[in-house]
Amino acid sequence: MLIKESKCTGCGTCVIYCPVQAITIIENKAVINRDLCVECNVCYQNADCPGKAIKPERLKWPRVIRNPFSSVVATHKLTGVPGRGTEEMKTNDITNRFEHAELGVSIELGRPGVGTLLKHVEYFTLKLSKIGVEYEKDSPVTALLIDDQGHVNEEVKNERVLSAIIEFKIPSERLPEILRVIEKADEELHTVFTVGIVSRVMSDGTIPVIKTLEEQGFDVKPNAKINIGLGKRKAKEGTLT
Amino acid sequence: MTHSLHRIGAVNDLKGDYVVLACLAKGINRESPEARQSIIKIAKIFKGHDPINLIPEFTWTISPVVTAAFNNISVVKKVIQALKKEDLGISIVISGLISEVQTAMKDVGLQMHTVHLSLGTFGKKELLPTEEEILEITTMCGHHCISPQSVLHQLERIKNGKTTAEKAAEKLSKPCVCGIFNTERATSLLKKLVK
Numbered sequence: 270m271l272i273k274e275s276k277c278t279g280c281g282t283c284v285i286y287c288p289v290q291a292i293t294i295i296e297n298k299a300v301i302n303r304d305l306c307v308e309c310n311v312c313y314q315n316a317d318c319p320g321k322a323i324k325p326e327r328l329k330w331p332r333v334i335r336n337p338f339s340s341v342v343a344t345h346k347l348t349g350v351p352g353r354g355t356e357e358m359k360t361n362d363i364t365n366r367f368e369h370a371e372l373g374v375s376i377e378l379g380r381p382g383v384g385t386l387l388k389h390v391e392y393f394t395l396k397l398s399k400i401g402v403e404y405e406k407d408s409p410v411t412a413l414l415i416d417d418q419g420h421v422n423e424e425v426k427n428e429r430v431l432s433a434i435i436e437f438k439i440p441s442e443r444l445p446e447i448l449r450v451i452e453k454a455d456e457e458l459h460t461v462f463t464v465g466i467v468s469r470v471m472s473d474g475t476i477p478v479i480k481t482l483e484e485q486g487f488d489v490k491p492n493a494k495i496n497i498g499l500g501k502r503k504a505k506e507g508t509l510t
Numbered sequence: 511m512t513h514s515l516h517r518i519g520a521v522n523d524l525k526g527d528y529v530v531l532a533c534l535a536k537g538i539n540r541e542s543p544e545a546r547q548s549i550i551k552i553a554k555i556f557k558g559h560d561p562i563n564l565i566p567e568f569t570w571t572i573s574p575v576v577t578a579a580f581n582n583i584s585v586v587k588k589v590i591q592a593l594k595k596e597d598l599g600i601s602i603v604i605s606g607l608i609s610e611v612q613t614a615m616k617d618v619g620l621q622m623h624t625v626h627l628s629l630g631t632f633g634k635k636e637l638l639p640t641e642e643e644i645l646e647i648t649t650m651c652g653h654h655c656i657s658p659q660s661v662l663h664q665l666e667r668i669k670n671g672k673t674t675a676e677k678a679a680e681k682l683s684k685p686c687v688c689g690i691f692n693t694e695r696a697t698s699l700l701k702k703l704v705k
Binding site: 284285286287288289290309311314315341342353354356357358359360361362363364367373375377380381382383407431432451454455458459460461462463464465466467468469470472474476478479482487488489490491492493494495496497498499500501502503 | 513514515516517518519521524531533534535536538539542575590593594597598599600601602603604605606607608609611612615616620621622623624625626627628629630631632633634635637638645648649653654655656657658659660663684685687688
């Protein structure tokens with residue numbers, strides 16, 4: 270994002286809107302810290318700049334990667350989905366991506382509202398790849414991995430984004446290994462991250478993984494995303510199955 | 511997507527905060543004209559049940575996802591009933607208190623299929639705003655497009671009599687283009703913060 274100095278009135282509205290505090294007023298002019306700016310476009314779309322000084326720039330590689338990881342309306346070319354993640358469990362009643370005895374895990378770096386350098390993705394992926402997780406193929410983060418060891422493309426490592434979600438699945442019994450990685454990252458990582466666990470619900474309505482998580486010392490929040498099972502895959506003859 | 515998973519708040523507070531979402535499946539029904547019509551039908555069902563917020567109407571024909579925020583489980587139950595009756599075959603996800611949603615679903619004869627549980631936030635939490643209520647407001651935009659400074663700015667305006675909590679909540683909701691920011695809950699939180 271660019272702010273044209275000659276047009277800036279120094280009103281400071283863009284400073285208020287910036288989710289990552291990348292804009293400051295210096296000598297009555299708004300100045301963007303380009304290292305901190307995640308190219309989310311929130312200032313451009315919401316600040317109603319009186320001097321029309323805010324202007325999106327034509328981003329070049331590798332900086333261009335900041336935009337789809339930060340803007341809501343930008344669509345990742347890989348997933349074809351606006352936003353930073355995938356459909357994950359939202360369509361699981363149709364895709365059956367997560368079966369019984371499997372768990373999905375989402376680790377979202379930089380959330381809430383802090384942002385992250387993409388090099389922090391590698392902190393996790395090197396450890397997770399060693400464990401042997403199955404990364405979500407449609408995830409934009411998976412597209413950044415250049416080998417089976419979990420190395421992130423060197424060219425993008427210093428790019429800053431609003432958040433990046435590592436999505437993968439594991440056999441249920443491997444959960445404790447993943448939780449140990451999360452505990453270690455909690456102490457060592459230089460940004461914040463949120464963690465989500467995807468699980469099928471048993472036919473009696475129970476969710477056994479909650480007990481496992483609590484036994485492992487993790488606090489499961491009372492609110493969740495719940496797929497209510499109304500999705501149906503259409504059969505060839507045109508009926509719903 | 512909505513990232514409605516990590517909305518922060520006490521149980522009593524979350525009783526007034528539900529997000530309902532319909533999503534087309536890539537490679538299965540996303541390109542289907544019939545499914546596209548179903549998405550519009552679902553958005554109309556959302557609209558007909560007095561949502562607190564709703565994804566803008568112009569996106570209904572182009573987005574693979576439609577979303578709405580509601581302020582109580584009884585309304586959500588009615589939405590589920592209406593969706594079940596229509597039997598459109600589109601995946602529906604509800605974000606909210608597990609126990610409340612499960613009970614509502616049982617009442618209408620449905621069972622949870624898959625859950626996405628939140629374990630919360632980890633790492634360098636000293637980088638987060640110190641006031642919990644500010645995070646409760648900002649996390650209601652799943653893409654985190656609402657800055658903590660904008661909440662502080664609106665609080666100052668309320669304190670100085672330049673705006674009301676209701677108007678401030680509306681203003682704060684602007685960057686949340688998915689329509690899942692719960693302005694009613696934000697109003698309550700702003701009033702609490704002003705005190």
